[in-house]
Amino acid sequence: MHAVPVLLTVGAPPSAGLLLSALLLATWPALAAAEEGERASAGAAPASYADVSSPAGAVAELAETPSIDGVDAGSADIAAAPADSDRGADGAEALVAETGTADSADAPVEETGASDSANAPVAETGTADGGDAPVAEASAGDSAAALATEVAAADSADALGTQNSETDNAAALAEVAAETDADAGLNPPGAEDAPEQPASLETAIAGLAERSFKVKQQAADDIAASGDERAADLLKALLNGDLYYRKDDKRIVFAEKSAAGLALTDALTGESLGEVGSRDAAKITVNNLMRNSLRTDIATLTLASPDPNVRLSAALEMVGTDDADTLAALRAQRSEESDGRVADAIDLAVAIAELKSEDAAVRLAAVESLRGSLYPAARNALGGLLASETDAGVLAAAEGVLADIESRVQTYKIAETVFFGLSLGSVLVLAAIGLAITFGVMGVINMAHGELIMIGAYTTYLVQLAMPNWIDYSLLVAIPAAFIVSGLFGIAIERTVIRFLYGRPLETLLATFGISLILQQLVRTTISAQNVIVENPSWMSGSLQINPALSLTYNRLYIVVFALMVFVALLLILKRTALGLQVRAVSQNRAMAQAMGVRSARVDALTFGLGAGIAGVAGVALSQLTNVGPNMGQAYIIDSFMVVVFGGVGNLWGTLVGGLTLGIANKFMEPWTGAVLAKILVLVFIILFIQKRPRGLFPQRGRAAEG
Amino acid sequence: MGLLTSMRGDTGGQIMLAVLAVVAVVVPILNLAVPESSPWHLSTYTVTLLGKYLTYALLAVAVDLVWGYLGILSLGHGAFFALGGYAMGMYLMRQIGERGVYGDPVLPDFMVFLDWQQLPWFWHGFDMFWFAALMVVLVPGALAFVFGWLAFRSRVTGVYLSIITQALTYALMLAFFRNEMGFGGNNGLTDFKDILGFDLQSDATRIALFLASALALALGYIACRGIVTSRLGRVAVAIRDAEARTRFIGYRVDRVKVAIWTFSAMLAGIAGALYVPQVGIINPGEFSPLNSIELVIWVAIGGRATLYGAVVGAVVVNYGKTYFTGAFPEAWLFALGGLFVLVTLFLPQGIAGLLRMLRRRGGGTDGPKTASGEASA
Known part of the structure; x- marks a missing residue:
């Protein structure tokens, strides 16, 4: 892939048309480099594979590094957080x-x-x-x-x-x-x-610009009492020394150090007031007495928020504090807390604080109350306690509790790996299941399968272009659209090429490979040679927090569900509809089916269209997980074949079990070996497995197996 | 086995070898003897290009041997080609010595860059040409032997075999992309200086490499012809057409397959070894399954089970590619894709079949008997 620059210096003679020569020489080995700019990056293949395993688009670049296990969507969320607050600032x-x-x-x-x-x-x-x-x-x-x-x-x-x-x-x-x-x-x-509240906040805040601490204290108390949403932030800024007042009009502002001096934002409206010299605004000073009361106020304010999520994050923020007022506020809130998660978080904060108590009995009780807590802070605190604890009883209890926590965390870690594996497996199943029909049922080695997936993904892209205001609903439109578009492409391919090649699987391989090249180039010329951006609907982001040690990201969750839905739908079509019956009949004995009145040519076209349509639907799902570009199909074609062959050709259940097994196996190996090596091992495993069971996990039996 | 006996009746092959001989004589003259100002002068660049085509042709012959005569559609022959190329590349890397960017007398640049302290064990010996040359044949051969021994004994055939060969080359590609493998990762091996003490950039070396490629192609072709016309070759064709029956008659199908398969892989390795010094780089991209499929296409377009057809197909397709990617880069994939479809649909015997048909229509009667049906294993 780096052939072009190298050949420029090595291969081409200095005299005769240097540039043209280099261009010409960049043929086979440099196919990618010469024709497809974006594939020139030599890591393309493994990277795109890695993309599959990490659902978050934002992580796609990171995913090239061997260990993907850390890079799940959870961390993507965290990565997104600073970005968002930046946007705010x-x-x-x-x-x-x-x-x-x-x-x-x-x-x-x-x-x-x-x-x-x-x-x-x-x-x-x-x-x-x-x-x-x-x-x-x-x-x-x-x-x-x-x-x-x-x-x-x-x-x-x-x-x-x-x-x-x-x-x-x-x-x-x-x-x-x-x-x-x-x-x-x-x-x-x-x-x-x-x-009723804003008015009191507006008046209360004015007092902060006064010189007297007494007035300021009163103002702070008023702010705290106002119940306004902004009160907590104001008080926090006050406590941290970020709250200033402008000298000319005594307007209360947030200030940040900037090149010119201070960048001001109005404390109430958030309106940006531009930059001023550092002498034009004065910091609102606080004394120790105020600080204490401010801490208590802030703690109570955030803890008293009616939103359990805010309370939860407030409580979690206070974990590790040993400020007595804050703890008092926590205990007060605990007695009237109705939300279980918040109560747990408060217990955690209180218990961790109590671990530092002088009284061994209190420490022991605190250790016991941490039993089963899955928060990392609990583990850290207990670990710290083990190092410093002198009382034998507490020490023993702490060791026991910590071991208990570790084993539970381990269990959840395994559950998480299984979940990751399932989601990777679902991607594999989705990609392979269309192939299970065209290859498994019809015996056509459809090398253009990956491109049919690509067409599905591009359909998603076009649908989103057509409805930019309705991204959240675009997938609902894209799924049937992709099914139809890819299905029509499939039917066209079957009618023009494949129907002449039945019974000659190796020839279908060559012809469909040609088709795949044409389709790739078609996308490149009509849309773009570059990757396109397919947006994720908002309901795809975020994660389902089961407990502090286990959270399932929604996009992974949806992909599992979606794969299962597609699978069930396909199974129903094949087992419960007239078309399915005819498909099975033709695949088992074409001549006999024809004799029984099945129009086999039509069935062939529809079957291929069905397989292609499913590939398109898979493309919609994959567009949410990975880069959408002209080459995306190639990344899946080999995996798809592996899954089908591993599961057993001609058996949908085999594809499901095969795909999920490979996905889980891959994810379990990744921590030990890294993503690429895990992938290689899976491939080697399949090669060896085929030796043992040449017909896959669930071999076809009977007459159809002779094909 | 005499050259004459194996070539008897192979008109296409004779013509091909004759053309090859002429090219091998004319090209050096046009390049070295004719002055650069003359319109007849052939640039060294073109010579290298031709040399590259010849290595492709040899690779295609290797594929045709197993596909055309044994019915094994390998979608992983690019792996053997690349392994041979890597073996040669390792030798060339060691030859750089202190002239590398970091000037380390032993370690290649990329190892210094990765902060490795010593040469990995598998790099030892590659400073000697004979050892590297041996590895060019042995490494692909050994891999093919192990793979074939496993696969053919378990009677993995047809589509399954094709797909696991594809998995093989894909796995190798992923492996070679890893820096930890010690083969230069993404970038592969490049920046070669000289071979056997001769400067790789000089015209004379280029011509020598070109001639070596031509010779390798001729010898490889004759060797394949030898196999095909031998008793072994007949058994191979029998296996291709009716594997179970051949087995029941009493032939050890797996042994025949392993033998020819391994030989074919070695041939591919040699092709790779000649390819690398001419293009000046070997990287994991060579393992790409796409490349392996493409070379199957060369054979299909040239005409399966003719051997010389593979040579024709490789040269024609690659020339077309060179031309198109220069002149109409947009159209190349359309052309290539369309070619696959059209050849499969309308020209199942490839160019060789087309020529035969034309000749028969012209009154010729002595067309060589080649496989008529498509073994749809």
């Missing part, structure tokens, strides 16, 4: 871009939500603990540029039945409305407080 430019999406995405209200400050702590914590995607994606809307968005959001907030009493200026209204909307999207009850 970046100000106008980023927000303009944001406005674009928000404008178009008017239907799903949650997506247009705006969290209020540049720090966007809610968004951050929401993501970090694997909370739902809409929260993570809601980025701060707080500049003039974003005004339009916010007004739009305000409309939807009205539609939700929220009343807004404040009307001084449009920006503020929009801001509050947007915020209430974000609130309402997450947690409708919270919206009820909105009408």
Whole structure:
């Protein structure tokens, strides 16, 4: 693949048409390099394989590194979190871009939500603990540029039945409305407080600009008491020394160090106020007394949030603290906590704090209360305790609890690997199941199968182009569309080429390989030689948090479910419909079927179309997991054949069991060997397996097996 | 086995060898003797290109031997080709010595780059040409023997065999992409300086390599002819046409298959070894299953079970590719794809079959008896 540059220096004579020579010489070995720019990267093949195993598109590049096991969608979410908060902090430019999406995405209200400050702590914590995607994606809307968005959001907030009493200026209204909307999207009850509270926050905050600590203390207490969503952030900023007031108008602002001095954002509206010299704004100072009360206030504020997710992340944030006030707030909240997960998190925080107690009995109780906790913090704290503990009883208990936790975590780890394996296996099954029909039932070695998958993926792309405002629903349209498009391609291929080649499987291999080249080039010339971007609907992102040690990402989950659905549908078609009966009849004994009145030519075309259509449907699924480009089909063709051959030709169940087995085996080997070696071992295993059982896991029996 | 006996009755092969001989004489003259200013001068670049085609042709002959006469459709012959190429590449790498970018007298550049302290065990001996030459044949041969011994004894045939050969080359490709394998990973082996002390860039060396390729092709062709016309070859054709029956008659089908299969792999290895010094690089891309399929296509287009057809197919397709990718890069895949489809549908005997048909229509009667039906194993 690097042949071109090398040949330029090595192969070509200096005299005769150097450039042309290099071009000409770049033939077979450099096929890719000469004709397909993007394949020139020599790692193309393994990389694209790795893509399969890691569902998150964002991780595609990372996936080239051997160990994919760490790179699951969970970590993709975490990776996305800083990006999102950046977006919030970046100000106008980023927000303009944001406005674009928000404008178009008017239907799903949650997506247009705006969290209020540049720090966007809610968004951050929401993501970090694997909370739902809409929260993570809601980025701060707080500049003039974003005004339009916010007004739009305000409309939807009205539609939700929220009343807004404040009307001084449009920006503020929009801001509050947007915020209430974000609130309402997450947690409708919270919206009820909105009408009466903002006023008190507006007045309370003014006191912060005063010199007297007493007044400031009062102001902070008022803010805490206001119950406003922004209160916690304000107090946090105050505590961290990020809250300033502008000297000329005493406006309370968030400040960040910048080149010119300080970059200011209005603390209430989030409006960007530009940069000022460091002398034009003054930090609002706090004394120790205030600090203590602020910590308590913040803890109580966030813990008292009506949204259990916010409470959960607040509690988790407090894990590891040994601040007495915070702990008191935690204990207070614990007594009235209704949500189990939050209660667990609070228990965890309290127990970890109590591990440091002077009293051995308290420590022992704390150790016991950590039993079974799957949070990494619990393990770390216990590990730390083992190193420092002096009391033998506590030590023994801690060892026991830790061992117990480790074994449970191990179990969940295995469960997670199985799940990863199932999702990889489902991808394999999806890719292979169309082939199980064309190859398994009809005996046609369809080398263009991968390209039919590619066509399905490109159909998804085109469908999304046609309905840019409805990305969330595009897949529902794309699935039947891809089935039809790929199916029609399949029928065309069968009618023009394959029907002349029945009974000559090796010839079909050559002809369909030719077709695959034509289809690739067709896509390259009509659409693009580059990979295209297929968007993931919002409901595909995020993950299902089963417990702190085990979370299942939605896209993997969906792919498993989808593969099973396709499988069942296909099985029903083959076993329960007239077409299925005819297909089986023709594949078993063509002449006899014809004698019984089956129009075998029509059945052939429909069968091939069915197999091709399923390949197209697989393409829709794969477009969500991997790069969509003219070469994507080639990445799957060998895997698909392996699955079909491993499972047993002509047997759908074999394909299912074969695909899932290979997927799980692959994932279990990966931690030991790395992704590429695991893949190689699987291939070698199949080669050896075929020696033992030449007809696969579930061999066909009877007359059909003689073919 | 005399050259004459094995070539008897093989008109196509005789013509092919004659053309090859003429080319082998004319090309060096046009390149070395004719001055560069003359329109008849053949550039060294073209010589290298022709040399490359000849190595492809040898590879195609190796494939035709197992596909045309034994009924084994190998979708992994590119692996043997690449292994031979790697063996030669390792020798050429060791020849670079201190002239590498890092100037390490023993370690090739990529190993220094990966911070390896010593040469992996399998790199030892490749500083000697005879050892490398031996490995060019032995490594592909050994792999083919083990693979064939396993596969043919278990009677894996037809499509299954094709697919596991494809898995074989795919697995090798993935393996060679790994840096840890010690074969240069993605980049493969390149930046060669000289072979047997001769500068690889010089015209004379290029001509020598070209002549070596021509000679290897001629010898390989005659050897394959020898096998095909021998008793072994007849058994092979019997296996191709009715494997079970041949077995029941009492022939050890698996042994015949392993023998011819291994020989074919060795031939592919030699082709690879001649290919690498001419193009100046070997990388894991050569293992790509696509390449292996493509070379099957050369054979199909040239005409299966004729041997000389494979030579014709390899040269024609590759020339077409060189031409098209230069002139109409967009159209090449359409042309190639269309060619596969059309040849399979309308020209099952390939170009050789077409020529035979034309000759018969012209009144010729002595067409060589080649396989008529397609063994649809």
